[in-house]
Amino acid sequence: MSEQQNNAELLKITDLKTHFFTHKGVVPAVDGVTLEIPKRQIVGVVGESGCGKSVTAMSILQLISRPGRIVSGSIRLDGKELVGAGIDEIRELRGNKISVIFQEPMTSLNPVYTVGRQVSEAITTHQQVSKQEAKQRVIDIFKAVGIPEAEKRFKAYPHQLSGGLRQRVMIGMAMVCRPQLLIADEPTTALDVTIEAQILHLMKQLESDFGTSIMLITHNLGVVAEVCDYVYVMYAGKIMEQANIFDLFDHTGHPYTKGLLQSIPKPMAEKQRLYNIKGMVPNLLRLPKGCRFCPRCEFAMQECHEHEPELYDAGNQHLVRCFLYKNGGEPA
Amino acid sequence: MTQAVLEKNGEVQAVKGDLLEVDHVVKEFKVAAGFRKSAAVVHAVSDVSFTIKEGETLAMVGESGCGKSTMGRLILKLLEPTEGAIRFEGQDLDKLTGEAMRHIRKKMQIIFQDPYASLNPRMTVFQIIAEPLVTHNMFATKQETEDRVRELLKIVGIRPEFINRYPHQFSGGQRQRIGIARALALNPKLVVCDEPVSALDVSIQAQILNLLHDLQKDMKLTYLFISHDLGVVRYISDRVCVMFLGKLCEIGNTEDIFKNPIHPYTKFLLAAVPKPDPHLRRENKSLLIGEMPSPVNPPGGCRFHTRCPYMTERCSSEEPQMRELQGRMVACHNAENLRIQ
Numbered sequence: 091m092s093e094q095q096n097n098a099e100l101l102k103i104t105d106l107k108t109h110f111f112t113h114k115g116v117v118p119a120v121d122g123v124t125l126e127i128p129k130r131q132i133v134g135v136v137g138e139s140g141c142g143k144s145v146t147a148m149s150i151l152q153l154i155s156r157p158g159r160i161v162s163g164s165i166r167l168d169g170k171e172l173v174g175a176g177i178d179e180i181r182e183l184r185g186n187k188i189s190v191i192f193q194e195p196m197t198s199l200n201p202v203y204t205v206g207r208q209v210s211e212a213i214t215t216h217q218q219v220s221k222q223e224a225k226q227r228v229i230d231i232f233k234a235v236g237i238p239e240a241e242k243r244f245k246a247y248p249h250q251l252s253g254g255l256r257q258r259v260m261i262g263m264a265m266v267c268r269p270q271l272l273i274a275d276e277p278t279t280a281l282d283v284t285i286e287a288q289i290l291h292l293m294k295q296l297e298s299d300f301g302t303s304i305m306l307i308t309h310n311l312g313v314v315a316e317v318c319d320y321v322y323v324m325y326a327g328k329i330m331e332q333a334n335i336f337d338l339f340d341h342t343g344h345p346y347t348k349g350l351l352q353s354i355p356k357p358m359a360e361k362q363r364l365y366n367i368k369g370m371v372p373n374l375l376r377l378p379k380g381c382r383f384c385p386r387c388e389f390a391m392q393e394c395h396e397h398e399p400e401l402y403d404a405g406n407q408h409l410v411r412c413f414l415y416k417n418g419g420e421p422a
Numbered sequence: 423m424t425q426a427v428l429e430k431n432g433e434v435q436a437v438k439g440d441l442l443e444v445d446h447v448v449k450e451f452k453v454a455a456g457f458r459k460s461a462a463v464v465h466a467v468s469d470v471s472f473t474i475k476e477g478e479t480l481a482m483v484g485e486s487g488c489g490k491s492t493m494g495r496l497i498l499k500l501l502e503p504t505e506g507a508i509r510f511e512g513q514d515l516d517k518l519t520g521e522a523m524r525h526i527r528k529k530m531q532i533i534f535q536d537p538y539a540s541l542n543p544r545m546t547v548f549q550i551i552a553e554p555l556v557t558h559n560m561f562a563t564k565q566e567t568e569d570r571v572r573e574l575l576k577i578v579g580i581r582p583e584f585i586n587r588y589p590h591q592f593s594g595g596q597r598q599r600i601g602i603a604r605a606l607a608l609n610p611k612l613v614v615c616d617e618p619v620s621a622l623d624v625s626i627q628a629q630i631l632n633l634l635h636d637l638q639k640d641m642k643l644t645y646l647f648i649s650h651d652l653g654v655v656r657y658i659s660d661r662v663c664v665m666f667l668g669k670l671c672e673i674g675n676t677e678d679i680f681k682n683p684i685h686p687y688t689k690f691l692l693a694a695v696p697k698p699d700p701h702l703r704r705e706n707k708s709l710l711i712g713e714m715p716s717p718v719n720p721p722g723g724c725r726f727h728t729r730c731p732y733m734t735e736r737c738s739s740e741e742p743q744m745r746e747l748q749g750r751m752v753a754c755h756n757a758e759n760l761r762i763q
Contacts, residue, residue, distance in 0.1 A: 138623035139594075252713050253486075282485035282650065284710040287694035291709060309623060312653075312696030316703060335700045353628035354698050355657030363635070364657065366628035370593055 100270055100303045101127040101150070106163035108142075108149045117374045119145040119158070121327035127271065132297055132304040134318035134335075136311060136350075140371055141324040143307045147273045150305075151190060152180045167271065186216040189264035191257070193276035198260055199248040205256075206244030209263045216267055231262045234299075235292060254285035261292065268300055275307045290317050311354060315339060320407075323347050326372055326382040329401065333408040343410035345387045381412070389414060441612060441644050442474040442497065447506035449492055453718075462718045466492040468668040469506070471744070474612070479638065479645040481659035481676070483652060483691070487714055489668040490648045494614045497646060498530050499523070510612070528558055531605035535617035537597035541589040547575070547600055548585045554607045574603040578633060595626035602633065606641065614646045619654060631658060652695045656680050664688045667717055667725040674750025684752045686760060687726050724755070732756055 108120040120142045127133045135143045148154055150165055152172060165172040167187065172180065192198045200208055209231070210224040219227070225244065232240035235258045248256055257277065264272055274293065278286040294317055296302050306318060314321055314335070321338050323331040323346065331344040342348045352365035369386040372378055378385050384394040393413050402415035449467040467489040474480045482490045495501045497508055499515050508515045510526055518526060531554075534540035541550055551571045561567045572582040578599040580592075589597055598618065605613055615634065619627040631654065637643060649655050655662060656676060663673035664685065672685040683689045690710040712729045715721050721728045727737040734756060742753045754760070 138625065254713055282714075283652070283694040283696075284485060284690060285713075286696070287709055288711075290696065310696065311624070311698045315698050315700045316696040339698070339700050350624055351698065353624045355628075355631065355653045363632050364628040366632060367625040370595065370626065371623075 099126045102166045104164045107161040110158040131319045134314040134321040137324035142327040188271045189269040190273040205259045231266045235262045273305045440473040441476040443509040445507045447503045478660045481647045481655040481662045484665035488665040528608040529611040531610040532614045533618045578603045616648045
């Protein structure tokens with residue numbers, strides 16, 4: 091993918107805090123996230139369960155419901171502030187300028203309507219078009235996302251389609267209004283590898299054909315390596331590292347990212363023990379003092395237990411939230 | 423390193439050291455096809471033969487619906503084969519009943535995929551792990567049982583003080599450890615691991631894989647490792663068998679298969695795995711087109727022929743048999759001629 095030099099960002103999230111006010115206490119699921127998605131790029135957000143990656147996405151769409159709430163921060167789409175915007179304004183954006191595809195293609199479609207009708211609805215909600223025209227556009231998008239026999243499938247119910255086809259329908263529904271931003275939340279996790287490869291290929295095509303920016307949320311570093319241009323690594327509600335895809339893999343900065351990469355079984359490795367990050371993800375109700383990762387970190391220093399590190403610049407738009415990078419590019 | 427030996431008549435014979443022998447096993451399920459339609463038959467496993475040697479890890483890979491989990495359940499006699507035989511230590515499981523079967527069951531255990539669904543939420547860790555011990559009357563007193571449970575908890579890396587806790591008080595990785603402790607309680611010989619790490623995060627996955635690896639060494643376990651994650655399979659297994667729609671495509675040593683897959687399906691399957699290295703990105707990746715055919719109406723001839731780009735006329739009419747090629751077994755008519763990348 092060529093370097094896009096028009097650095098125009100489409101989405102800019104600044105210091106977003108989304109907290110959940112439970113009876114046990116405040117859960118800071120997203121705790122000060124700053125993230126940018128430039129035009130025509132695929133940006134990955136990686137992390138393990140509970141790191142806040144999905145909550146970040148839901149915050150963009152203003153889909154956080156009680157007891158959760160966006161506490162502070164700003165989310166701008168093309169310069170327009172979404173935090174605090176009225177419900178009508180948000181509805182105008184959802185499915186139109188921002189679309190989302192979820193992990194479970196089985197449960198995201200309504201079983202009692204045909205897929206054609208459900209996808210048409212996405213068009214008729216936002217645009218004044220005739221039923222006939224809507225149908226034609228649905229069939230066109232079905233063809234574009236690689237659904238065979240698109241005319242016939244228009245009348246199919248979700249249960250008549252395989253998992254891969256349902257996910258294509260979901261992508262079709264998300265793309266039918268030509269959104270500027272597609273949020274894909276674990277889009278291939280429930281699919282088999284050969285189907286996953288097809289869907290990832292399709293997403294790359296969408297980015298190049300339609301110019302859609304994609305925010306790809308996943309726990310799979312293989313998927314990230316396959317399609318993303320730039321990556322954010324999240325841990326316990328914070329961004330730990332952000333870098334372009336090659337820097338992330340070639341010059342991995344944060345000990346957490348290193349641990350994640352080393353935990354993946356390597357093909358060539360002898361039957362040696364796999365590296366594993368000791369311990370487990372902290373309970374967000376009882377976050378450790380200082381760096382959130384320090385109880386599990388091999389390199390933890392005195393400083394890490396006392397103060398929370400900022401995102402330090404390691405050069406080339408590569409930021410690392412680790413005191414090892416306090417003095418710029420090279421780890422201390 | 424001995425392979426299943428191909429005898430003159432083409433039958434797979436048990437070699438010395440085989441713990442388990444699966445011999446031309448067929449499993450069909452009858453399902454109601456709908457209103458006023460006659461029942462349909464799902465061909466879940468169709469004529470599958472392989473052996474598992476003592477102490478090895480045989481991985482079974484394939485996509486959803488290929489019959490790999492059914493195969494695991496057939497081996498544990500949780501399902502009975504429609505045709506064919508499964509022999510454990512030379513004894514035909516189908517012919518065993520009562521006490522003899524109970525005795526064999528002790529030697530075969532299973533670890534399930536979902537650590538949230540496979541532990542009873544109303545039982546304590548002690549009750550969960552002690553259940554197999556009690557069922558098989560392993561110990562005379564409760565104290566002995568408890569000692570054994572504590573020992574098992576220590577083996578799988580859970581603090582024995584947690585013996586009276588409930589499953590919801592543990593994380594996913596810890597629960598999977600409890601499931602493993604339960605499977606090990608009776609000192610089994612064969613453990614069927616049915617997607618044991620698929621539900622876990624990558625850092626926890628590594629912990630569990632290391633544990634399974636250590637346990638195998640310490641307790642001389644034999645694993646049948648069912649998984650769709652090929653990275654994990656390459657790490658943990660000695661041999662792999664690849665299934666497609668109820669049939670075996672290829673079976674052989676893990677490294678041989680990963681370095682040089684022969685069956686076209688194996689090739690596509692391996693190529694499809696996203697590699698955690700952006701430099702290995704390929705713009706024109708060879709993608710397998712189409713969807714999995716239905717196991718109710720599997721295609722005639724080779725079951726893969728409808729999706730295979732190397733298909734010839736013979737593939738649609740004649741079913742390929744497993745045959746030996748380059749030190750492994752492959753079911754493909756054109757295996758010798760496939761030098762296309």
